[in-house]
Amino acid sequence: MIHLKVSNLHKRFGGLHVLKGVSFEVNGPELIGLIGPNGAGKTTLTNVLDGAVTPNSGTVYLNDQRIDQLQPFEVARAGLGRTFQVTRAFRRMTVLENLAVPALALGRTGGAAELRDKSMSVLEFLTLDHLRNEYAQALSGGQQKLLELGRLLMLDPDVVILDEPFAGVHPKLMEIIYAYIRRVNEAGKAIIIISHQMDAVFALSERLLVLNFGDMIADGPPDEVKRDPAVIEAYLGVDEEEDA
């Protein structure tokens, strides 16, 4: 059973206290949205979880293994993977080659044939197999997002953090991306989605976490969180005004 336990994380950048004792747990293959206004600390939290940033204090355990002092490649090996706000595909490599890179880098391959089989099954899962020999730079924004997801899936993570998975995705393709996210979740992976696109977050998430200036101010079912006055004040109200 997947168990991520984040306890009392603090992160300061100089005088800026960006995470102020953040705690939450993920139990099993949950589909979670992480929201909060600009500068709330969402990316910093993700960077701490994936090992890119070391917290000043607090702990993160994944399936009873402490991961908060590990390097990103060690965290990936331990079972937590993330995508980035700006898609990081290797643009001059083919789709198939893109998939091989993280698996090769982490030594997660049996041999060339096994790697190819695994890559093809991930591409089929994402229905990108017909594009396997295309250069990544030839893919649409949405397809590049799927390719990035595919690279993560090559490592069989237990927990997947998707940072702005809908950025650059054509509105008509949103439902398709939703379907893939649900499919990955149904395949038994816990997913945390960070997004400013509230419609998407509400459409997908079973649980919402709300971060506001380093404090986790809400954690619960989306319908409850939506009505929480603190959330409305901190986030939704501000966002609606900004969007207007």
Ligand SMILES: Nc1ncnc2c1ncn2[C@@H]1O[C@H](COP(=O)(O)OP(=O)(O)OP(=O)(O)O)[C@@H](O)[C@H]1O
């Ligand atoms: N490496 C860093 N050095 C100094 N300050 C940083 C660093 N990284 C982030 N910050 C600051 O920490 C605060 C939180 O930033 P963060 O990017 O985590 O927020 P966010 O919720 O992801 O925001 P957004 O929704 O705009 O992406 C901001 O004030 C930011 O300027």
